[in-house]
Amino acid sequence: MLNSIGVPPFRADGDAADAVAMLVGEEEDPTGLLAALGVQVPPLTPAGRTVAGRAIWVGEVETGYPAADAWERVRGVYSRTGLWPVLIEERTLEGLENFDPDDRGIELAEPDGRAWLERAWAQVVTEGVDSIPRSPRVLTAADLDHDGFGWADAWAVLDDDTEYLALVPAPQPWLVPHLLNWWGACNYDLDGSDHAAMLRRWAGHWGAELMGMGLGTIALRVGNPPQNDEEALAVSLERFLYCSDQVHQGVGTLDELKPHAAAPLWWFWWD
Template identity: 30%
Template sequence: MPRSRGPWNSGRTIGVDRIEFVPDPELSLPPTRPLAPPGPDWEARVVPSTGVGIWTYTAPDTDTPLDVWQTWWEAYPETGWWPLLFDLEWAWPSVSEPAVGGGEPAASGAEWLTRRLWGGSYPLADQIPCTGSLGWPIFGKPKRTQPFNQISAVDVILVPAPAPWLVPEVLGWNGGRKHQVYGAQHSLVLRRWAGLYGVEPFAMSLDSLILRSTRPPQTRETAWAATLELVGYCPELVDPTDGEPLEQWVSHVTGGQWDCWFNWASLDGDGSEDEEV
């Protein structure tokens, strides 16, 4: 019998074969509790979008925030404050307006991502550019296992989040609004990825959410599925007009840092797409 070909070797240059995503892992939330202030080096702020109180720290350079982040990341189980690299100057507009609600509801991240990719009359999966072949092996190449300050932030914020996957929703972050990814959708997907790949929010700017994967996929099948999920969550990565082919991102998800860019620049003032951009 001829050997069956995986969906990553379909030979197509546009469009991706449908696969069945594994169910969401079950993750429970710890009970909420009072959180102690972090100390004198931190400034209290209120996030305009949700009214949540956070703490901010501004470092003298772009190296110090990683050390501050590491300290608070290790202490999170005891403190309840989730640390996030954050560019206060450029990213604050994404949390300065009331959090945008709506978006397509779903019972699980797998359901929402499947509908995003293969639902509707013009499925996203049918528009994804490919090279038609996945070079293999992709493992064994250098991986970005150590966090790095990709957005060159000098600020760290502490977010009162019972679980890391709730951080964008707690902040009311509007950076994903171009693609109708709002608080509830962020939480659905990040909760799923937390269970599957140990994904955590690491850094945030105006329209970028940088995630750390502490347990990246380690097989061809799981890497391909994770790549499709990443694109379903953030279609800008493979925009047919100027995006990279899907295979470009397979080796990306096997590393330790996932980059999600939603392209705020193509929105006008009222949150709709600007046709002139």
């Protein structure tokens, strides 16, 4: 059944958006710049530095819809600030505590999501393709009908732990897990470069944008999710290779993941 979606090869990554310039000084509170652009944010305080050495600013937000609204406002002016908003928990930034400042200035190589998937698939083949649970579940019209229940509604249902809106100086949104030295999937030997590769790939193909990061979770707002069963199955496989817990400890089979792949919010967690 897996061969029906053409594995391997995986299709090439989509084109990534151009990098955005940093328009805020390294030590400058961005509140004034955002206000000049018509965006109000909660009081901000510095919360450490990215692996590139630039200041991260955070402000407290209320969970659910208020957090989603705050994210959307700041995201709307990203191209004019260079600050990418991420909704985070208290411990999301802990990976920065273990980052060696002497490593600052080392640039991440251009991420290649297809190459990452090919390596992950090779491991599956070694273990046996039957290790991926399957079922007859087919994507339905009802799965694609999100009228009246968009990404912010899904976020409000899932969001129990958001405490802060973080403003991360980032030339590309998909670089944020790398810039924060995020360690939430370290038990699967994933690091910031792995997350950057997959987020860049999904940004190019599906308009996926990082919006939330917890202790072991990542949330993506997806502008153009899959619209048919074949696409949803292909994305489900990519999601499984990236985060198998959503099947093994979640929906149970690759095919039951299809409705989630076709949704406007993608949620990943690693136990």
